[in-house]
Amino acid sequence: MSTFHSPAVRLSAVDFAWPDGTPLFERLDLEIPAGRTGLVGSNGSGKSTLVRLLVGALLPDHGSVAAHGRLGHLPQDLTQRSDEWVDVHLGIDGVRRALAALEAGDASEAVYDAIGDRWDVEQRAEAQLARVGLPAGVIDRRLGELSGGEVVQLGLARLLLDGCDILVLDEPTNNLDRAARERLYDVVSGWAGALLVVSHDRDLLERMDRIAELHNGEVRWFGGGFSSYVAQRDAELAAAEQAVVSARQELRRRRTERRAAERAIAQRRRVGDRSARAGGLGRAEINFQRNRSERSAASARHVHDARMSAARERLDAAESRVRDDQIRVDLPQTAVPGRREVLRTDAVLRNGLQVTLRLDGPERVAVVGANGSGKSTLLHTLAGTIAPRSGTVDVKVPVRLLPQRLDILDDDLSVVENLRRFAPDAAPRTVHAGLARFLIRAAAADRPVHSLSGGERFRATLAALLLADPAPQLLLLDEPTNSLDLASTTQLVSALTSYRGALLVASHDERFLADVGIERRIQLR
Structure with missing residues (x-):
């Protein structure tokens, strides 16, 4: 394994937009350092796109991506040819054939060139297969004979055999049973290079040195594993919720001050008019006094309006930091x-x-x-x-x-129409209220299912079942x-x-x- 300098992967001023022109990343600067990094974010936040940019499967619209070391990628959906042999998939089939030819007596220069310095390639392959939990005999099987979980293990073994400095693993535990997961956890815990893991597996994320959270096209960093990330995020959320309470109180106070000021202005106007009439002032003098009073009132209104506007801005900013993403439902x-x-x-x-x-x-x-x-x-x-x-x-x-x-x-029906399939006698108001408790509100409830994000589709499915x-x-x-x-x-x-x-x-x-x-x-x- 070669030596590289931190950061292991760097994105510089990267722009990337969806085919319809909607921007996903704008001037994104990101450094993935050595050590173990977990990447988290909601469905649709762009995690898979970011990974594809990192590994070169996608090119940015602007900016650059550079990796300092040999990079290996384990994608979420491994494409495979069912008739392909495992040793071909591992990239060791040529060396194995050459070694077999040498044992059979072929000492030609071509055979030695094919072997090179990889005399122990089969032993190293078997060691990496064992490391991820696969038997040595799997080398002589076809990919179509393996389960989905075994294909994932094989993909990881191939990366380990290649001697990568940087591993990028996208949802690596999705198809693994408990024993295979434990093997993967051991590999991750003992990894000495740079590692980026996209995962929802909290036990895997607990083994990270840091967590990177992708949200609204930006990445925020949290030190430690998953439990540390949750504690830091919850503390931020609590502070944000308290800021919302304080901002709402301030806005109410500013509104009360504004109403009190309007009452005071109206009272002064009435008193001034009575005084002017009682004092026998002429129309010109009365108008002068009234205009001066109006200018003073306008100045006071401007001050109070500015204070209310500032209070609204603080409330908007505080509410933007609070994410309402909890399902609250009684069943x-x-x-x-x-x-x-x-x-x-x-x-x-x-x-x-x-x-x-x-x-x-x-x-x-x-x-x-x-x-x-x-x-x-x-x-x-x-x-x-x-x-x-x-x-x-x-x-x-x-x-x-x-x-x-x-x-x-x-897919072709709206969320509401789907829910009515499961509860045909439910009133429209009941359907919408039920969906709102699953965070599907307003216009989203009337959208066709095929237009939903992954998270929205999951919540709609859960609502259909439970309601x-x-x-x-x-x-x-x-x-x-x-x-x-x-x-x-x-x-x-x-x-x-x-x-x-x-x-x-x-x-x-x-x-x-x-x-x-x-x-x-x-x-x-």
Whole structure:
């Protein structure tokens, strides 16, 4: 691994706009230093675009991007050819063939040139595969034989084998089971070069030296890992909320002063007019006195108007620093009595897995297991979207499933129209009020779903499920945090805190499972 100077990657005066001309970054200066950096931000804030600029997959409209060292990128969606061999993907197939030829007796110059100084390439490849949790035998398989999580592990092994100085990892834990995540955490914790991680995985972000938050085209820095970032951000939010309270109080005080001043001006005018008439002043003198009084009143109004304008500006500035991104919802219709049987199943699933399961009352249960163990199949069977191979599945309460792909809404319908599909008898005012509690307000509720941002689509999907009629008393969540940013994950936890029914969650995210109050676990093997 080569030596480089901090910063490892630098963006200088970068401008970038969307195809329709809407600017995303304007004169952005950013330095990614050596060490471990976590990049966070809401869906649609531009994290993936920023990463693509950093790694050279996109060119800025203006400005420059420079990397000091060998840079490796693990994208969020790895493109792959299913028929490609793993050693080809790792870039070691040529050396392996040359080594095999040499062992077979071919000592030609071409063979030695192909090997170069990479005599131990297979041993080094196996070591990196083991480091990320893959067996050595995977080298002789095709990519199409690997799971999504194994492809991610393979991509990371390739970067480690290449000897990169700088790693850029975009949502690297999305498809990883718990064991694979722990391997990745070990790699990150022991990484000696520069590392930039885009992730919503709070356990991964806890291992960072610093957090960079992308918001409104700007990056703000917070020292320490995720918990330190949250503490600093919450302290800022508390200060901002207090500033709003103070600014509103000042504006009310300025309005009161303005009204009092108007009353005083009117009183002086009445007194002045009476005095002028009583003193027998002529019309010219009365007009002179009145004009002087009006000039004095105008000057006083100007002073009070300036004070009110300044107070409004301070209030606007204070409110702009407060982000209203918390879902606040009460869901009494989802309540399940403590002793009520919610579901009972004794069935063989389509994948041949035998599952015997019972839930009572508002239990919160996690379904855990390695990738491919049948977690999604179980949830879809309970939701009734697929039938079991044999046996019985008896769900005794209204049930809803939040799938991984968030594809339960009709893209061509508005958010309101989608919600009416789930609650056809709900009054328009009730629908809009319900959506507002999920932060979908005013015109956003009437927009077609295909025009929503990722965060808006998630909240609309969650609203459709939780505000459905009948209300779901059993909620099934299939890897719910896989594609969510940190804000959306926090919003999901907030909504589930108000949920009073039974919960069955398939997830590898231990922090999320702890946050939603999981009481027991079902292990699939």
